[in-house]
Amino acid sequence: xxxDDVLTAHHDVLRGLLRDLAGTTDAQADRREELRxxxxxxxxIHAQIEDEIFYPAVPDVSPLLSLAHAEHxxxxxxxxxxLRTPVDHPQFVAEVRMLEATVRHHTMEEEQRMxxxxxxxxxxxxxxxxxxxxxxxxxxxxxxxxxxxxxxKRATLRLTRA
Numbered sequence: 178x179x180x181d182d183v184l185t186a187h188h189d190v191l192r193g194l195l196r197d198l199a200g201t202t203d204a205q206a207d208r209r210e211e212l213r214x215x216x217x218x219x220x221x222i223h224a225q226i227e228d229e230i231f232y233p234a235v236p237d238v239s240p241l242l243s244l245a246h247a248e249h250x251x252x253x254x255x256x257x258x259x260l261r262t263p264v265d266h267p268q269f270v271a272e273v274r275m276l277e278a279t280v281r282h283h284t285m286e287e288e289q290r291m292x293x294x295x296x297x298x299x300x301x302x303x304x305x306x307x308x309x310x311x312x313x314x315x316x317x318x319x320x321x322x323x324x325x326x327x328x329x330k331r332a333t334l335r336l337t338r339a
Contacts, residue, residue: 180231180306181292187223187314188284194219195277199270209264220256220280222317224249230309231295234302239294241286248283255279 178186198212227245236242255276262272295303 178307178311179300179303180234180310181288181295181303183307183310183314184223184227184231185288185292187219187226188288191216191219191223191280192277192284195273195280199273199277201270203265206264209269213259213264217256217260218318220252222314224252225317226310226313230306230313234298234306235291235295238297239291241291241294245283245287245291248279248286252276252279252283 194212194216198209198216201209201212228249232242232245255272259269259272259276262269298306
């Protein structure tokens, strides 16, 4: 599978999690918590594989790299807001919808502009990058370090609420 196909499939996962999260009701606090946690895990994995593998491979073929990094920072800020917002708070779904819109914009920007530019790398390189992305994605999904990172982020955000 080529790198752009791997990343697009993971974009679909991220968009689906946010769509499901935005579709929950106030009575579904446990489900909201579960979906929020899974989204956080998946967005961390996604950002890491892009930053470690894909983005370093494309600077010569895509001028959009600085924009992608800026959008990642914006997404990080909005994720922090969603994490700080209690799932039963009246603003929770509104915060999720703002994050959803930002993620949708970022992923579409990559899929429609950056990924086509990456085709200049050639099929063989995109296939190799795709294998690397999938391997690292699986590794991070199983990683205790990723779970620890998420716990640390959550704890830090709890401290900044007060």
